[in-house]
Amino acid sequence: MIIFYVLMVFPITAVVSFLIYLPAYIYNKKKYGKRPVVRHLSIYCFIGVILSILYVTVFMGGIIFHPGYHFLNLVPFVWVKETYLMGFAKMIEQLFMNAVMLVPLGFILPVVFPSVRKWWKTALCVMVFIFGIETLQYFIGRSADVDDLIMNTFGGCVGYLLFFLLNKLLGERKWWKGALNQ
Numbered sequence: 001m002i003i004f005y006v007l008m009v010f011p012i013t014a015v016v017s018f019l020i021y022l023p024a025y026i027y028n029k030k031k032y033g034k035r036p037v038v039r040h041l042s043i044y045c046f047i048g049v050i051l052s053i054l055y056v057t058v059f060m061g062g063i064i065f066h067p068g069y070h071f072l073n074l075v076p077f078v079w080v081k082e083t084y085l086m087g088f089a090k091m092i093e094q095l096f097m098n099a100v101m102l103v104p105l106g107f108i109l110p111v112v113f114p115s116v117r118k119w120w121k122t123a124l125c126v127m128v129f130i131f132g133i134e135t136l137q138y139f140i141g142r143s144a145d146v147d148d149l150i151m152n153t154f155g156g157c158v159g160y161l162l163f164f165l166l167n168k169l170l171g172e173r174k175w176w177k178g179a180l181n182q
Contacts, residue, residue, distance in 0.1 A: 036178030064141035071143035099155035106159020126156030
Protein backbone atom coordinates (compact mmCIF):
# COMPACT_ATOMS: atom_id res chain seq x y z
CA MET A 1 0.00 0.00 0.00
CA ILE A 2 2.77 2.45 0.92
CA ILE A 3 4.75 1.49 -2.19
CA PHE A 4 1.66 2.14 -4.34
CA TYR A 5 1.23 5.54 -2.74
CA VAL A 6 4.88 6.50 -3.26
CA LEU A 7 5.07 5.26 -6.85
CA MET A 8 1.64 6.24 -8.15
CA VAL A 9 -0.25 8.65 -5.93
CA PHE A 10 2.61 10.87 -4.73
CA PRO A 11 3.74 11.96 -8.23
CA ILE A 12 0.14 12.67 -9.26
CA THR A 13 -0.43 14.62 -6.04
CA ALA A 14 2.77 16.59 -6.65
CA VAL A 15 1.69 17.58 -10.16
CA VAL A 16 -1.87 18.47 -9.12
CA SER A 17 -0.50 20.51 -6.19
CA PHE A 18 1.75 22.39 -8.60
CA LEU A 19 -1.17 23.09 -10.96
CA ILE A 20 -3.28 24.36 -8.05
CA TYR A 21 -0.46 26.50 -6.66
CA LEU A 22 0.66 28.03 -9.97
CA PRO A 23 -2.19 30.59 -10.25
CA ALA A 24 -1.75 31.51 -6.55
CA TYR A 25 1.99 31.92 -7.15
CA ILE A 26 1.41 34.24 -10.11
CA TYR A 27 -1.19 36.27 -8.19
CA ASN A 28 0.97 36.55 -5.07
CA LYS A 29 4.05 37.49 -7.09
CA LYS A 30 2.16 40.42 -8.59
CA LYS A 31 0.67 41.43 -5.22
CA TYR A 32 3.62 40.89 -2.84
CA GLY A 33 6.66 40.75 -5.11
CA LYS A 34 9.40 38.18 -4.75
CA ARG A 35 9.16 35.80 -1.79
CA PRO A 36 11.70 33.26 -0.52
CA VAL A 37 11.65 29.87 -2.21
CA VAL A 38 11.03 28.14 1.14
CA ARG A 39 7.79 30.14 1.50
CA HIS A 40 6.58 28.86 -1.85
CA LEU A 41 7.67 25.36 -0.91
CA SER A 42 5.73 25.50 2.37
CA ILE A 43 2.52 26.59 0.59
CA TYR A 44 3.05 23.94 -2.07
CA CYS A 45 3.50 21.30 0.66
CA PHE A 46 0.33 22.50 2.38
CA ILE A 47 -1.65 21.89 -0.82
CA GLY A 48 -0.02 18.47 -1.19
CA VAL A 49 -0.88 17.52 2.40
CA ILE A 50 -4.54 18.53 1.93
CA LEU A 51 -4.78 16.58 -1.34
CA SER A 52 -3.13 13.51 0.22
CA ILE A 53 -5.52 13.51 3.17
CA LEU A 54 -8.50 13.91 0.85
CA TYR A 55 -7.26 11.05 -1.33
CA VAL A 56 -6.80 8.67 1.60
CA THR A 57 -10.03 9.58 3.39
CA VAL A 58 -12.45 10.24 0.54
CA PHE A 59 -11.29 9.00 -2.86
CA MET A 60 -9.28 5.86 -2.09
CA GLY A 61 -11.56 2.87 -2.35
CA GLY A 62 -14.13 4.70 -4.46
CA ILE A 63 -17.17 6.80 -3.79
CA ILE A 64 -20.71 5.41 -3.67
CA PHE A 65 -23.39 8.06 -3.87
CA HIS A 66 -26.26 5.81 -2.72
CA PRO A 67 -24.63 3.35 -0.34
CA GLY A 68 -26.71 0.61 1.16
CA TYR A 69 -24.58 0.73 4.28
CA HIS A 70 -23.98 3.59 6.70
CA PHE A 71 -21.79 3.23 9.78
CA LEU A 72 -21.89 6.01 12.36
CA ASN A 73 -20.13 5.82 15.72
CA LEU A 74 -20.82 8.70 18.09
CA VAL A 75 -19.54 6.96 21.23
CA PRO A 76 -15.96 8.04 22.00
CA PHE A 77 -13.46 5.25 22.69
CA VAL A 78 -16.03 2.50 22.12
CA TRP A 79 -13.15 0.37 20.82
CA VAL A 80 -11.89 0.01 24.42
CA LYS A 81 -14.98 -2.08 25.26
CA GLU A 82 -15.90 -3.52 21.86
CA THR A 83 -13.64 -4.89 19.16
CA TYR A 84 -14.75 -4.07 15.65
CA LEU A 85 -15.10 -6.87 13.10
CA MET A 86 -11.60 -6.13 11.80
CA GLY A 87 -10.03 -7.45 15.03
CA PHE A 88 -8.17 -5.74 17.84
CA ALA A 89 -4.71 -5.52 16.21
CA LYS A 90 -6.07 -4.03 12.97
CA MET A 91 -8.24 -1.63 14.95
CA ILE A 92 -5.25 -0.35 16.98
CA GLU A 93 -3.25 0.00 13.75
CA GLN A 94 -6.09 2.02 12.22
CA LEU A 95 -6.28 4.32 15.26
CA PHE A 96 -2.52 4.86 15.11
CA MET A 97 -2.62 5.58 11.38
CA ASN A 98 -5.46 8.07 11.92
CA ALA A 99 -3.20 10.01 14.27
CA VAL A 100 -0.08 9.79 12.08
CA MET A 101 -1.97 10.85 8.94
CA LEU A 102 -2.72 14.32 10.38
CA VAL A 103 0.73 15.10 11.83
CA PRO A 104 1.87 16.81 8.59
CA LEU A 105 -1.24 19.03 8.54
CA GLY A 106 -0.75 20.03 12.17
CA PHE A 107 2.83 20.98 11.31
CA ILE A 108 2.27 22.83 8.03
CA LEU A 109 -0.85 24.81 9.03
CA PRO A 110 0.99 27.18 11.42
CA VAL A 111 3.89 27.46 8.98
CA VAL A 112 1.64 28.68 6.17
CA PHE A 113 -0.99 30.59 8.16
CA PRO A 114 0.25 32.99 10.87
CA SER A 115 -3.30 33.27 12.24
CA VAL A 116 -3.19 29.65 13.51
CA ARG A 117 0.14 29.75 15.34
CA LYS A 118 -1.49 28.93 18.65
CA TRP A 119 -1.99 25.23 19.42
CA TRP A 120 -5.73 25.49 19.99
CA LYS A 121 -6.28 27.30 16.69
CA THR A 122 -4.37 24.61 14.81
CA ALA A 123 -6.32 21.90 16.67
CA LEU A 124 -9.60 23.63 15.86
CA CYS A 125 -8.73 23.93 12.15
CA VAL A 126 -7.73 20.26 12.00
CA MET A 127 -10.91 19.25 13.85
CA VAL A 128 -13.20 21.24 11.54
CA PHE A 129 -11.45 19.84 8.45
CA ILE A 130 -11.76 16.27 9.73
CA PHE A 131 -15.35 16.80 10.86
CA GLY A 132 -16.16 17.77 7.27
CA ILE A 133 -14.41 14.66 5.95
CA GLU A 134 -16.13 12.37 8.48
CA THR A 135 -19.51 13.87 7.57
CA LEU A 136 -18.81 13.34 3.86
CA GLN A 137 -17.64 9.77 4.51
CA TYR A 138 -20.97 8.89 6.05
CA PHE A 139 -22.77 9.81 2.83
CA ILE A 140 -20.37 8.08 0.41
CA GLY A 141 -20.44 4.59 1.86
CA ARG A 142 -17.58 4.91 4.34
CA SER A 143 -17.75 4.98 8.12
CA ALA A 144 -18.08 8.14 10.19
CA ASP A 145 -16.45 7.65 13.55
CA VAL A 146 -15.91 10.05 16.44
CA ASP A 147 -12.77 8.09 17.34
CA ASP A 148 -11.33 9.00 13.93
CA LEU A 149 -12.08 12.65 14.68
CA ILE A 150 -10.36 12.36 18.07
CA MET A 151 -7.28 10.54 16.76
CA ASN A 152 -6.95 12.83 13.71
CA THR A 153 -7.14 15.90 15.94
CA PHE A 154 -4.57 14.35 18.29
CA GLY A 155 -2.28 13.78 15.30
CA GLY A 156 -2.74 17.42 14.27
CA CYS A 157 -1.73 18.47 17.80
CA VAL A 158 1.39 16.29 17.58
CA GLY A 159 2.21 18.04 14.30
CA TYR A 160 1.75 21.41 16.00
CA LEU A 161 4.09 20.28 18.78
CA LEU A 162 6.73 19.52 16.14
CA PHE A 163 6.18 23.00 14.65
CA PHE A 164 6.47 24.58 18.11
CA LEU A 165 9.72 22.75 18.90
CA LEU A 166 11.26 23.54 15.51
CA ASN A 167 10.18 27.15 15.81
CA LYS A 168 12.00 27.37 19.17
CA LEU A 169 15.05 25.64 17.71
CA LEU A 170 15.18 27.42 14.33
CA GLY A 171 13.35 30.66 15.15
CA GLU A 172 16.23 32.97 14.22
CA ARG A 173 17.37 31.19 11.07
CA LYS A 174 16.76 33.20 7.91
CA TRP A 175 15.35 30.30 5.89
CA TRP A 176 12.91 29.41 8.71
CA LYS A 177 11.71 33.01 8.91
CA GLY A 178 11.29 32.92 5.13
CA ALA A 179 9.13 29.81 5.37
CA LEU A 180 7.00 31.53 8.01
CA ASN A 181 6.80 34.71 5.91
CA GLN A 182 8.41 36.82 8.64
